[in-house]
Amino acid sequence: MKDLLRTQDLSRPDIELLLETAADFATNPMRSSTALANKSVAIYMTKPSTRTRLSSETAVAHLGGTPIFIRGDELQLGRGESIADTAKIISSYCSALIIRTFAQADVNELGANASIPVINALTDDDHPTQLLADWLTIREHFGKDITGRKFVYLGDGNNMSNAWLIMGAIMGAHVVAATPTGLWSPDPDVVAIAQKIAMQSGGKIEVLHDPEAAAKDASVLYTDVWMSMGDSESERDEKVLALSPFAVTENLMSLTQKDSVFMHCLPAHRGEEVEASVIDGTKSLIWREAFHRRTTIQSLLYHLVRDDLKGSSQ
Numbered sequence: 001m002k003d004l005l006r007t008q009d010l011s012r013p014d015i016e017l018l019l020e021t022a023a024d025f026a027t028n029p030m031r032s033s034t035a036l037a038n039k040s041v042a043i044y045m046t047k048p049s050t051r052t053r054l055s056s057e058t059a060v061a062h063l064g065g066t067p068i069f070i071r072g073d074e075l076q077l078g079r080g081e082s083i084a085d086t087a088k089i090i091s092s093y094c095s096a097l098i099i100r101t102f103a104q105a106d107v108n109e110l111g112a113n114a115s116i117p118v119i120n121a122l123t124d125d126d127h128p129t130q131l132l133a134d135w136l137t138i139r140e141h142f143g144k145d146i147t148g149r150k151f152v153y154l155g156d157g158n159n160m161s162n163a164w165l166i167m168g169a170i171m172g173a174h175v176v177a178a179t180p181t182g183l184w185s186p187d188p189d190v191v192a193i194a195q196k197i198a199m200q201s202g203g204k205i206e207v208l209h210d211p212e213a214a215a216k217d218a219s220v221l222y223t224d225v226w227m228s229m230g231d232s233e234s235e236r237d238e239k240v241l242a243l244s245p246f247a248v249t250e251n252l253m254s255l256t257q258k259d260s261v262f263m264h265c266l267p268a269h270r271g272e273e274v275e276a277s278v279i280d281g282t283k284s285l286i287w288r289e290a291f292h293r294r295t296t297i298q299s300l301l302y303h304l305v306r307d308d309l310k311g312s313s314q
Helices: 012-027 051-062 083-093 104-113 128-142 159-170 188-201 211-215 233-246 286-305
Strands: 040-045 066-071 096-100 118-120 150-154 174-178 204-208 220-223 261-264
Touching: 012 128, 012 159, 012 286, 040 051, 040 083, 051 066, 051 096, 051 286, 083 096, 083 104, 096 104, 096 286, 104 118, 118 128, 118 286, 128 159, 128 261, 128 286, 150 159, 150 211, 159 174, 159 188, 159 204, 174 188, 174 211, 188 204, 204 211, 261 286
Parallel strands: 040 066, 040 096, 096 118, 150 174, 150 220, 174 204, 220 261
Antiparallel strands: none
16 A cells, blocks of 8 residues: 555554554653654645644654745646656655645546655545544543444534545444535445445444434544535525534433544534634544544654555445
8 A cells, every 4th residue: 555545545554553653642642753764744724724734744744854834826737847756856856745636636636646745634535544643542531342332423524424424434433424414415426435345344334314323322423514625605694593402402412422532624603613612622632633643643654654554345
């Protein structure tokens, strides 16, 4: 496995290895401080970022490498140079490429033409690095045994919903996506892939349209902002109206297990997709979750440059 382009690229053994190493990096971040010595990693972002940029640059530095941050308007891509040519050029200078952009097809093309590892740090379709951080956080809180636990995503059927379903399926979990019907429901193709993976892993995939039914006896309630980067502002009123019943409230949290937690990939809009008392309350794991963006990206870089990951057959 050369690249991490989609969440479904990962096998269960890959994830177990990445989480184990990331947990080690959480307590000993300089454990492998020469792994990228005298090497550089390109970090190319056409979307604004706080956590992804800071975690990526810090992860590279902790491995002894030099992070090279590149904005979307700083490459010749903006003047018509092809993605394939860009991939070859970056490969000749750097040891890995982390990219955060809009189109999944662009990331796929970079991976196909680069000779170095390419890591998808968010597209409109997927967010695999976030899910690694999420599952390390889940594992820290609940342990490895997730028997009988239900993990629920509420809100927009977007890239986070896609990644949540696929990662949960790989991990053999009971995963629910609770969304409106129609325009903001999960991609049917992604749901089908998740269900296929779950049949092999022993997991369970559900798509529900009743937030209270979804939240009942859940161990995790997870959400994302309702208006993502690239969403049309002309749809805001319609979208907010459709998603309002799926806001994570104290009432929804009261339906969950006693040891349940709240999670959010951030940034968050308090009073919109989540009540302030929930996200800032005692059940919220958002800060530990954000912290693990660094540990998991560090783990990914460490293992990809060593060619340790086998990949999935999905």
